[in-house]
Amino acid sequence: MQFDDIVKEIGGFGRYQIVLVMLVMFPQILISIQALLPVFILSNHDHWCQIQLEKDALKNNVTSYIEQNHFGDIKSYVTLNTSQCSVDVFINGTNNTQTDVCSSWTYDTRELTRSPISDFNLVCDDAVLTQHASMVFLGGNLFGSFMLGSVGDTWGRKIVMYIGAILLFGSSLANAWSVNYIMFVTLRFISGAATISCIGSAMIIVFESVDSDHRSHAAVAVELAWCLGEVILSGAAYFLRDWRQLQIAVSSPGVLLFLYWFLMPESARWFLSKGNGKEAMRIAQRAARVNGKTIEIDIRKVNLQHHQSKHEITPVFKSFRLLFRFTVVLILWFVLALSYYGLTFSVGRIGHNVYLDFIIYAVLEMVAYISCLFINTRFGRKPLNVGAFLLAGVACVASTMVSLYAGGDNGWLIITLSAIGRMGVSTVFANIFVYTSELFPTTIRSFILAVCNVFTRLGAVIAPYISAMSTDNELSNTSLTFGVLSLVAGVLSCFLPETLNTKLPDSMEDIQTVTENVDEHQTKTNQISGGTSSQHS
Numbered sequence: 001m002q003f004d005d006i007v008k009e010i011g012g013f014g015r016y017q018i019v020l021v022m023l024v025m026f027p028q029i030l031i032s033i034q035a036l037l038p039v040f041i042l043s044n045h046d047h048w049c050q051i052q053l054e055k056d057a058l059k060n061n062v063t064s065y066i067e068q069n070h071f072g073d074i075k076s077y078v079t080l081n082t083s084q085c086s087v088d089v090f091i092n093g094t095n096n097t098q099t100d101v102c103s104s105w106t107y108d109t110r111e112l113t114r115s116p117i118s119d120f121n122l123v124c125d126d127a128v129l130t131q132h133a134s135m136v137f138l139g140g141n142l143f144g145s146f147m148l149g150s151v152g153d154t155w156g157r158k159i160v161m162y163i164g165a166i167l168l169f170g171s172s173l174a175n176a177w178s179v180n181y182i183m184f185v186t187l188r189f190i191s192g193a194a195t196i197s198c199i200g201s202a203m204i205i206v207f208e209s210v211d212s213d214h215r216s217h218a219a220v221a222v223e224l225a226w227c228l229g230e231v232i233l234s235g236a237a238y239f240l241r242d243w244r245q246l247q248i249a250v251s252s253p254g255v256l257l258f259l260y261w262f263l264m265p266e267s268a269r270w271f272l273s274k275g276n277g278k279e280a281m282r283i284a285q286r287a288a289r290v291n292g293k294t295i296e297i298d299i300r301k302v303n304l305q306h307h308q309s310k311h312e313i314t315p316v317f318k319s320f321r322l323l324f325r326f327t328v329v330l331i332l333w334f335v336l337a338l339s340y341y342g343l344t345f346s347v348g349r350i351g352h353n354v355y356l357d358f359i360i361y362a363v364l365e366m367v368a369y370i371s372c373l374f375i376n377t378r379f380g381r382k383p384l385n386v387g388a389f390l391l392a393g394v395a396c397v398a399s400t401m402v403s404l405y406a407g408g409d410n411g412w413l414i415i416t417l418s419a420i421g422r423m424g425v426s427t428v429f430a431n432i433f434v435y436t437s438e439l440f441p442t443t444i445r446s447f448i449l450a451v452c453n454v455f456t457r458l459g460a461v462i463a464p465y466i467s468a469m470s471t472d473n474e475l476s477n478t479s480l481t482f483g484v485l486s487l488v489a490g491v492l493s494c495f496l497p498e499t500l501n502t503k504l505p506d507s508m509e510d511i512q513t514v515t516e517n518v519d520e521h522q523t524k525t526n527q528i529s530g531g532t533s534s535q536h537s
Contacts, residue, residue, distance in 0.1 A: 003268075003269050003272065004211060004212060004503040006284060006295070007209065007210070007211045008211050009288075009293065009295055009296070010284055010287045010288040010291060010293050010295050011287070011288065011291030011292070011293045012210060012211025012212075012213060012214055013210055013211060013213070013214035013217065013218075014287075014290070014291030014292070014293070015290050015291055015292075016209075016286075016287040016290040016291050017206070017209055017210050017214070017218070017287075017291075019290070020205065020206050020209055020210075020218075020264075020265075021206060021218050021221050021222065023202075023260070023263055023264055024199070024202045024203065024205075024206055024222055024225075025221060025222055025224075025225035026225070026256065026257075027165055027168070027198050027199060027202065027254075027257060027260075028199055028222050028223075028225040028226055028229065029225050029226070029228055029229040029232065030168065030169075030172075030229065030250075030251075030253065030254050030257075031168070031195040031198070031199055031226075031229070032225070032226040032227075032228075032229025032230055032233070033229045033230075033232060033233045033236075033250045034137070034168070034172050034191050034195065034250070034251075035137065035138075035192075035195065036229075036230060036233055036344060037233065037246075037247075037250075038130075038133065038134040038137070038345060038464070039344060039345060039347055039354065039358060040233070040234075040237040040243075040246070040354065040358075041112070041115045041116055041117075041237075041243040041246070042115070042116060042117065042122075042130045042133055042134055043130075043345070043347075043354070044117075045107055045108070045111075045112050045115045045117040045118055045123075046107070046108035046111070047105045047106065047107045047108065047117075047118070047123050048105065048106055049085070049086065049102040049104075049105060049106075085101065085102055085123070085124035085125075086101050086102060101124075102124065104121075105118075105121060105123060111241065112241050112242075112243070113241045113242045114241075114242045114243055114244065115243045116130075116133065116178075116181075116184055116243060117130060119243075120180065120181040120184065122181070129181060131464045131465050131468050132185065133181075133184065133185050133188060134345060134464035135461050135464050135465070136185045136188050136189045136192070137188045137189065137191060137192035138192060138341065138457055138460035138461045138463070138464075139189060139192065139457070139461050140188065140189040140190060140191060140192020140193040140194075140195075140196075141192045141193065141195060141196045141453070141456075141457040141460060142192075142453075142454060142457035142458065142460075142461060143189070143192070143193045144164065144192065144193035144194065144195065144196030144197045144200070144453075145196050145200070145450050145451075145453035145454045145456075145457055146450065146454065156266055156267075156270055157201040157202070157204050157205045157208075157266060157267050157270055158201070158205070158261075158264055158265070158266040158267075160197050160200075160201040161197065161198050161199075161201035161202045161205070161260070161264060162260055162261050162264070163194075163197060164193075164194040164195065164196070164197030164198030164199075164201065165194070165198045165254075165257035165260055166194075166257060166258065167190055167191075167193070167194035167197075168191055168194035168195055168198055168254060168257070169251065169254030169255060169257050169258075171187045171188075171190035171191040171194060172187075172191045172247070172250075172251040172254065173247075173248065173251040173252065173254065174187055175187040175188065175191070175247055175251075176244045176245075176247035176248045176251070177244075196453055196457075198257075200449065200450070200453060202264065203219075203222065203433060204267065204437075204445070204449065205264065205265070205266070205267045206218050206222070207219075207433075207434070207437050208267040208268075208269040208270065209267065209268070209269075209287070212438075212501060212502060212503060213377075213501070215434045215437070215438075216372070216373055216376040216377055216430075216431075216434055217373060217377075219430055219431070219433055219434045220369045220370065220372055220373040220376075220430050223369045223372075223426075223429065223430045224366060224369050224370075226365075227362050227363075227365045227366045227369065230358065230361070230362035230365070231359065231362050232250070233250065233358075234355050234358045234359050234362065236249055236250055237355065238355045265283055265286070266279070266283065267283075268280040268281075268283040268284050268287070271283065324495070325439060325496060325497075326448070328492045328493070328495060328496060329436055329439065329448075329452060329496070330451065330452060330455045331455075331488075331489065331492060332385070332389075332428070332432060332489050332492065332493065333432065333436075333452040333453070333455045333456040333459070334455040334456065334458060334459040335389075335459065335485045335486060335488070335489040336425060336428055336429055336432060336456065336459070336489075337455075337456040337457065337458075337459035337460040337463065338459030338460065338462055338463050338466070338482065338485065339392065339396075339421070339422075339425045339459075339482040339485060339486055340422065340425045340426065340429065340460075340463075341459075341460045341463035341464070341467075342463040342464075342466045342467045342478055342481070342482055343396075343418055343421060343422045343425070343467075343478070343479075343482060344361065344422065344467075345463060345464055345467035346418070346467040346478050347361065357415055357419075360415070360419055361419050361422055364419050364420070364422070364423040364426075365422065365423060365426040367423065368388075368423040368424070368426040368427040368430065369426065369427070369430045371427065372384060372388075372427045372430040372431055373430075375387075376430075376431055376434070376500075377500075379500075380498045380499075380500040381431055381434065381435040381438070381498060381499050381500055382435075382493065382494075382496055382497070382498045382499075384427065384428070384431050385428055385431060385432070385435065385490075385493040385496070386490050386493045386494055387490075388424045388425070388427035388428045388431070388490075389424065389425075389428055389486050389487070389489045389490030389493060390424075390486070390487060390490040391420070391421075391423075391424035391427075392420075392421045392422070392423075392424030392425045392428075392482070392483070392486040392490075393421075393424075393483045393484065393485075393486035393487030393488075393489075393490060394483070394487075395417045395418070395420040395421035395424060395483070396417070396418065396421040396479040396480070396482045396483030396486060397479070397480065397483035397484070397487075398417050398483075399414050399417035399418050399421065399479040399483070400479045400480040400483060402414055402417065403479070414479075417479075418479055421479065421482065421483065421486070424486070425482075425486065428489075433449075435496075435499060436448065436449060436452055437449070438499035438502060439496070439497075439499060466478055466481060
């Protein structure tokens, strides 16, 4: 008997599992808000040279120029033409123009009363620092992925989740009092690392506690919480145009995360994999009691056929089939994050109503997750991956074509196609965690997901710089990049096996068994197809 049989006996998706999912949804909302804050506070803040502060220096420079060139005493001697980063000084009565670089700025307060851009003067030569600030949160995600892999399988899912939750609350709230750019990006980095440790471990607990028939339900519910966070963020950003007030408002609810040590259980499957059958039995009995079930089997007698071994990952690299599967999965996670965050960050740069556009993105993302639940449970993980990636690729490439070749004002058409592209990517996001979990066994699942997270964060780290290419109300540069990559990912997904209605593998032996069964099923299917074809011919 495998552990999945125990999960079904205690109630594969009963009240206990539903409570677990609801507990995970709350930090997911907070993480969504923190991850996407740059769309509203770091995308753009209109500014121009602050003439009053520059005036004395300009006069001194011009006076020196006049004396050196013997122009005499010119009382009304300059005309100032300002831009965002410089002031052109035209000397009246001559053909001489002097350009001075600004050292201080005035910021437009109609859209944003205050932002990190205005507080830390992230403009002109320092404008690239806004991309760095967006990147550093995602770089923190990358660091957190390493922590999740190295600690999650050893110390347990719960402790890693709790440490991440507390760090998320503390760093995000403290950021509202950042006094300089270094403090701001440092706290963003800590928040980024904390999010992965928190949600990654929490999701593993959920997937190891839910039966195979309902893993997609759990994944979609958590992803819908992400969308709810997007809607909350858009509304909060609309009413709170001071970034510090916004940061406090969206971070303060995280104080409830302190309660999670008492609310969130450890994974019984993890306890059993560590040889601690007593604790595994206690958690299973508690789950059965909450679900109104009785567990007749002693979970301590269930053989997972393994204990955690640091060398058990080596068979992945010895088998071409498993290595190819692993490589494809890593590419898919990379493309997902690059496309998702790139398209999202581009919203704040293309000149439309960022609040309305963001809501449209969130609503379409919700549609994607709900449709994922229908397709995932009826047609399988593989068709969903292939179809959604191809949809995203076609939509993004079409957006590029419209931007480059269609005449007239096509801004809303470009936004719509980009939103459809993001919807396709979001659909895969709802599927990929479940799919990857079902492709690899319990012994290395946390490690595999951590490596996938590393590749995800590599894609996410690059995304802000690509999205910065979206200028002049166009998405052509970014959409073409994301479209081509999504099409490639869709083709690669064709080479992965289907895992719908399969038991969650606990060991490398289980992976081999599933692979052999899939091959046998495909062989029989091919034989039947061949026989049918010969009859028709």
